[in-house]
Amino acid sequence: MKNENTIFNRWSRRDMLKSIAGIPVLGTVWFAGAKLTGAAKQEKEFLLETLNIKAAAPPASGSMAGSPIRLGVIGFGIRGEQLCRALGFATKEWLASMKESAEKNPNDSRLKEFLEQENLNIKITAVCDVFDVNAERVINSFSTPENKVTRFATHKQLVASGQVDAVIIAAPDHWHAPMAIDAITAGVHVYVEKPMTHSISETYALRDAVRSNDKIVFQVGHQHRQTQSFLTAMDIINKKTLGHISLVTTNTNRNDDNGAWQYDIHEKASPQTIDWEMFLGNAPKVPFNKEHFFRWRKWWAYGSGLSGDLLTHDYDRINCLLKMGIPNSVMASGGIYTHRDGRNVPDVLQVNMEYPDFSTGGSQAAGKEKGMTFIYSATLGNQFDRGTYLMGHDATMELGNMITIHADARSTRFADMIKEKRIDPNVPIYQYNPMANATDAVTSATAKYFANKGLLWTYRDGKRVDSTFLHMREWLSCIRNGGTPSCSITEGFQEAISAHMAGLSYKLGRRIEWDAAAEKIISKPGEDLDAILINNEVVV
Amino acid sequence: MIGVADTLNIVGLIAVGIGLLLGLKIRWACVGGILLLALYYLAHPPFPGLEQGPAEGSYWIVNKNLIELAALLVLYQFPVYTSFGIERLFNRKKVEPANG
Numbered sequence A: 001m002k003n004e005n006t007i008f009n010r011w012s013r014r015d016m017l018k019s020i021a022g023i024p025v026l027g028t029v030w031f032a033g034a035k036l037t038g039a040a041k042q043e044k045e046f047l048l049e050t051l052n053i054k055a056a057a058p059p060a061s062g063s064m065a066g067s068p069i070r071l072g073v074i075g076f077g078i079r080g081e082q083l084c085r086a087l088g089f090a091t092k093e094w095l096a097s098m099k100e101s102a103e104k105n106p107n108d109s110r111l112k113e114f115l116e117q118e119n120l121n122i123k124i125t126a127v128c129d130v131f132d133v134n135a136e137r138v139i140n141s142f143s144t145p146e147n148k149v150t151r152f153a154t155h156k157q158l159v160a161s162g163q164v165d166a167v168i169i170a171a172p173d174h175w176h177a178p179m180a181i182d183a184i185t186a187g188v189h190v191y192v193e194k195p196m197t198h199s200i201s202e203t204y205a206l207r208d209a210v211r212s213n214d215k216i217v218f219q220v221g222h223q224h225r226q227t228q229s230f231l232t233a234m235d236i237i238n239k240k241t242l243g244h245i246s247l248v249t250t251n252t253n254r255n256d257d258n259g260a261w262q263y264d265i266h267e268k269a270s271p272q273t274i275d276w277e278m279f280l281g282n283a284p285k286v287p288f289n290k291e292h293f294f295r296w297r298k299w300w301a302y303g304s305g306l307s308g309d310l311l312t313h314d315y316d317r318i319n320c321l322l323k324m325g326i327p328n329s330v331m332a333s334g335g336i337y338t339h340r341d342g343r344n345v346p347d348v349l350q351v352n353m354e355y356p357d358f359s360t361g362g363s364q365a366a367g368k369e370k371g372m373t374f375i376y377s378a379t380l381g382n383q384f385d386r387g388t389y390l391m392g393h394d395a396t397m398e399l400g401n402m403i404t405i406h407a408d409a410r411s412t413r414f415a416d417m418i419k420e421k422r423i424d425p426n427v428p429i430y431q432y433n434p435m436a437n438a439t440d441a442v443t444s445a446t447a448k449y450f451a452n453k454g455l456l457w458t459y460r461d462g463k464r465v466d467s468t469f470l471h472m473r474e475w476l477s478c479i480r481n482g483g484t485p486s487c488s489i490t491e492g493f494q495e496a497i498s499a500h501m502a503g504l505s506y507k508l509g510r511r512i513e514w515d516a517a518a519e520k521i522i523s524k525p526g527e528d529l530d531a532i533l534i535n536n537e538v539v540v
Numbered sequence B: 001m002i003g004v005a006d007t008l009n010i011v012g013l014i015a016v017g018i019g020l021l022l023g024l025k026i027r028w029a030c031v032g033g034i035l036l037l038a039l040y041y042l043a044h045p046p047f048p049g050l051e052q053g054p055a056e057g058s059y060w061i062v063n064k065n066l067i068e069l070a071a072l073l074v075l076y077q078f079p080v081y082t083s084f085g086i087e088r089l090f091n092r093k094k095v096e097p098a099n100g
Helices: A013-020 A022-049 A078-086 A090-102 A112-114 A132-142 A156-159 A175-186 A200-212 A230-237 A277-282 A288-296 A305-309 A311-322 A415-419 A445-452 A467-481 A489-508 A529-534 B002-022 B026-043 B063-075 B087-091
Strands: A069-074 A123-126 A164-168 A191-194 A218-222 A245-253 A328-335 A346-357 A370-378 A388-392 A395-399 A403-407 A431-434 A457-460 A463-466 A512-515 A519-524
Touching: A013 A277, A022 A431, A022 B002, A069 A078, A069 A156, A069 A467, A078 A132, A078 A467, A090 A112, A090 A132, A123 A132, A123 A156, A156 A164, A156 A175, A164 A175, A175 A191, A175 A200, A175 A305, A191 A305, A200 A370, A200 A489, A218 A467, A218 A489, A230 A311, A230 A403, A230 A431, A245 A311, A245 A395, A305 A346, A305 A489, A311 A370, A311 A388, A311 A489, A328 A489, A346 A489, A395 A445, A457 A467, A463 A467, A467 B087, A489 A512, A489 A519, A489 A529, A512 A529, B026 B063
Parallel strands: A069 A123, A069 A164, A164 A191, A191 A218, A245 A370
Antiparallel strands: A245 A388, A328 A346, A328 A512, A346 A370, A388 A395, A395 A403, A403 A431, A457 A463, A512 A519
């Protein structure tokens, strides 16, 4: 050993080699790992910069301070009760049942979320419901010693009473417009459920009423407009990320009786407890009929079936993004194929709306692309989740609570990146998930269907929030602080006319066209479109 | 709590890896490695009747974690500090004399 070359007189070359041979190995492993993650991160940042999408939260609505707003409830059925809950008023029965369910299932956070809802500083002072049981439930649960809820026999009395500043209307469709018009002319703010109107002439009458009373704050119940992902979706469209959109497909897939409007019939329902004449209103006079009262959505006389009830939600969702307005023409077809139980509204419906002059901008030569079709496809006999797709030349966007964008393999805008293999058409190039970092337990397939359309809840700062609550809050904020809500008369008018065109097309079996200049649906001479639309004699 | 466990896991793996690759404190690295692998093995044991989970291949009682654990056990028995690694620099006296 003494003859060998040593370092520090201790370690020879052989020693050194055998000892430190591990260091280069470690170095290689580390270097390769760092390089790989660095490259992946760089690619991701490059893509995000190219797309330049600003994921933003909607502006918070204004302050709820001030004197409490006095609210009247017109219609306390299924939806009416949900609206009151969104306002912070839950019936004793619901609170008890939620408490029980939370005890059985610790993941059920509905009661907790309700109790954590922000106080909207309102008082329920009046109720009007033709069914005694419903009206009594409101008085029983929402009356306090300081603030008694008064029941009125008719809505006209309610709005003229001077006891309400604003009303929420959750009566059947055929009452929406008459009640809203009466409330507006009485100087009361209005939140009306969708569809905005039941017939075509009502739509114009309501629009005139709102326009002549511009102090009134008017909001239509399309709460999906509060969905967190929507501002991001709007930004994506504005930046022309998708290219020219030629086709938008929206769907309804439901497969259960409740989804087909077979609601429970209350055992206390009778001509003594229900003001039948008041319920009928301008509908054809028929003898007392419990089916008609609780399941009114099944008949054209009171409801509008798929076109008024569900198409309107999907139409408004896309109209909110693309602002395409009323279509030039509508073709619809369908039938009663899955629930032949005496109803006369279709349960399978396909609606095609044409917009030949509409474009969001494109990436190809000017003049090559113009026009778009909006499709609504619905069945009440299947629950497969189809999703909403906006199909553009450069990319396809899937719209739900989450947004996913896939580049198109033949895209012009992304052609270079696809060729360089920096973009794989099979892998999403962008995904926006407002629920990330939030624990979420979806309670059932039906809930997921509603949630994906933004109808149940959305996310704010990773926290789950009720969409209807946000929509109501926006309406109340406009009442207190001024401004126009997101779904006011312009949007409501477009939604109503488009839905009625679809209903007409289904009934007449022909293409229905819109005269944009005259703002009228084109009809054949002598045709009474309203009569056709609400005709309840249609036989399967 | 799960954040703490995650961080400890990452730190542990890095420490074991560096220890074994460089040849520094090999016995401790072996023990640490055996401990971690035992945890991984017991987290999803491929016992008959239990759901397997995503894995390349179908395993029955013996899987990769168990084999690596056995390899580390073997490595623990050998006096590696006498032959390779940085530890060798500090154990000159025990190094076997070079064969002639």
